[in-house]
Amino acid sequence: xxxxxxxxxxxxxxxxxxxxxxxxxxxxxxxxxxxxxxxxxxxxxxxxxxxxxxxxxxxxxxxxxxxxxxxxxxxxxxxxxxxxxxxxxxxxxxxxxxxxxxxxxxxxxxxxxxxxxxxxxxxxxxxxxxxxxxxxxxxxxxxxxxxxxxxxxxxxxxxxxxxxxxxxxxxxxxxxxxxxxxxxxxxxxxxxxxxxxxxxxxxxxxxxxxxxxxxxxxxxxxxxxxxxxxxxxxxxxxxxxxxxxxxxxxxxxxxxxxxxxxxxxxxxxxxxxxxxxxxxxxxxxxxxxxxxxxxxxxxxxxxxxxxxxxxxxxxxxxxxxxxxxxxxxxxxxxxxxxxxxxxxxxxxxxxxxxxxxxxxxxxxx
Numbered sequence: 249x250x251x252x253x254x255x256x257x258x259x260x261x262x263x264x265x266x267x268x269x270x271x272x273x274x275x276x277x278x279x280x281x282x283x284x285x286x287x288x289x290x291x292x293x294x295x296x297x298x299x300x301x302x303x304x305x306x307x308x309x310x311x312x313x314x315x316x317x318x319x320x321x322x323x324x325x326x327x328x329x330x331x332x333x334x335x336x337x338x339x340x341x342x343x344x345x346x347x348x349x350x351x352x353x354x355x356x357x358x359x360x361x362x363x364x365x366x367x368x369x370x371x372x373x374x375x376x377x378x379x380x381x382x383x384x385x386x387x388x389x390x391x392x393x394x395x396x397x398x399x400x401x402x403x404x405x406x407x408x409x410x411x412x413x414x415x416x417x418x419x420x421x422x423x424x425x426x427x428x429x430x431x432x433x434x435x436x437x438x439x440x441x442x443x444x445x446x447x448x449x450x451x452x453x454x455x456x457x458x459x460x461x462x463x464x465x466x467x468x469x470x471x472x473x474x475x476x477x478x479x480x481x482x483x484x485x486x487x488x489x490x491x492x493x494x495x496x497x498x499x500x501x502x503x504x505x506x507x508x509x510x511x512x513x514x515x516x517x518x519x520x521x522x523x524x525x526x527x528x529x530x531x532x533x534x535x536x537x538x539x540x541x542x543x544x545x546x547x548x549x550x551x552x553x554x555x556x557x558x559x560x561x562x563x564x565x566x567x568x569x570x571x572x573x574x575x576x577x578x579x580x581x582x583x584x585x586x587x588x589x590x591x592x593x594x595x596x597x598x599x600x601x602x603x604x605x606x607x608x609x610x611x612x613x
Contacts, residue, residue, distance in 0.1 A: 334349075334573055334575060334593055335351055335575050336573075336574055336575030337349065337389070337574075338574060339368045339574075340365055340571075340583070340611060340612050341362055341365060341610070341611035341612075342355070342357060342609065342611075343357075344361050344362070344378070345357050345361055346360040346361075346365070346373070346385065349606060350389060351389075352393060353604075353605050354395065355605065355606055356395055356397070358385065358397060360375075360377070360383060360385070360399065362375040362376060362377050362378060363375075363376045363377065363380070364376050365612075366413045367413035367414070367415065367417065367574075368387075368417075368574060369574075371388070372387070373385045374413050374420065375411075376410075376411045380408050381408070382402040382411055382422055382424075384401070385397055385398070385399050385400065386398050386399075403429075403431075410422060410423040410456050412465070412466075414460050414461045415461075415574075416535065418433070419432055419461055419462070419465075420433075420460065421465050423451055423455075423457060426450055427448050427450055428447075428448065428450075428451045428457060428465065429447070430447040430464075430465050431447075432446070451469075454471075455468065455470070456491075458473070458492060458494075458495050458496075458497075459495060459496050460497065463475060463477060463497060463500060463516055463517070464477030464478075464480075466496075466497050466502065471491055473485075473486050473491070473495055473504065475497070475516055480519075482516060484502055484514060484516075484521045485512075486504060486506060487507050487508045494530075494569075497516075497533075498533050498534065498536065499536045499537020499538065500516060500537060501513055501515055501537040502514045502516050502521070503531050503533040503540060509529070510526055510527065511526070511527050511530060511540065511542070512525070513526075513527075513531075513540065525551070525554065527540060527551050527556065528542070528544055529543055530543045531551070532571070532572065534579045539552045539596070540552075541570050541572070543570055547559070548570070548582075548584060548594065548601075550596055557599065558599075559594050559599050559601065569612050569613040570582055570583065570584050570585075571583045571612040579596070580597065581593050581596060585611075590604070590607060590610070591603070591604045591610050
């Protein structure tokens with residue numbers, strides 16, 4: 249079941265039976281675990297088909313307004329690669345463990361069980377552990393090209409189930425001991441806290457941190473999506489009884505994937521949520537907030553300035569979530585986990601997808 253189908257089922261039960269409020273932090277963790285178990289089964293079923301299909305590069309000459317079933321591209325135009333074409337180390341969950349793919353194409357499996365990866369920069373990766381704890385790992389590549397890493401102690405209080413980080417690494421937020429902590433420190437969560445660089449406010453079990461950035465921290469609070477910056481709170485609409493737990497914040501914009509199968513983009517720079525665009529499918533906002541990667545039945549597409557351009561056929565379909573690749577050219581490529589071809593990187597400008605040398609059950613969120 250998809251996340252939307254799970255929520256539809258829960259809503260139907262809620263309307264018929266009086267139940268306690270949902271612990272959304274725990275709910276997100278269960279959804280992620282269920283997704284990875286489901287994907288593993290789909291990958292096993294797709295092995296036979298995948299063996300007969302080469303991974304190809306895709307070039308799309310036309311630009312379309314909408315992305316639907318007809319936007320799929322021929323499966324004979326994909327290209328296999330034995331190395332990583334990305335210039336920076338990428339982090340993800342592989343078979344429930346924290347994993348890195350370095351620029352040389354080597355996969356490094358760390359002996360650390362994690363639930364999700366919040367983000368990373370050139371020095372640190374931040375993740376949520378299997379028990380909801382904050383995981384911080386320092387990583388590097390030495391002058392000889394050798395990859396190194398060591399686990400570090402998280403900041404005081406750690407985290408107990410909710411950890412988010414901005415794409416540029418400047419902002420990080422977590423929940424610990426009934427408080428949300430939002431820190432502005434260029435991603436270095438170990439430095440001494442100076443006045444004005446940290447916010448704290450109480451939260452309850454029904455509050456989940458969704459994303460964080462220069463505009464504030466996105467919260468799903470008692471089923472409502474809110475953007476909080478200090479004492480200022482801006483409410484954002486969600487369709488139906490959506491929790492907004494998949495919303496994203498970047499470049500003064502918030503993207504809200506809704507329960508009706510659409511994603512809505514809002515401008516939040518003027519003190520109110522102004523709707524800019526609605527796209528069909530599950531959307532993923534670029535680090536600059538200007539583009540949306542769209543996953544739908546039609547495959548993968550990039551939306552910008554009112555137009556959606558197909559990127560390529562994803563075989564048996566994409567597996568949530570897609571992630572914008574990190575690096576010096578952040579926003580130039582995507583990481584995409586598929587049921588048939590494993591982990592791909594898709595170049596936005598070239599409209600080309602390349603298979604990465606990663607085998608196993610991949611989680612990008």
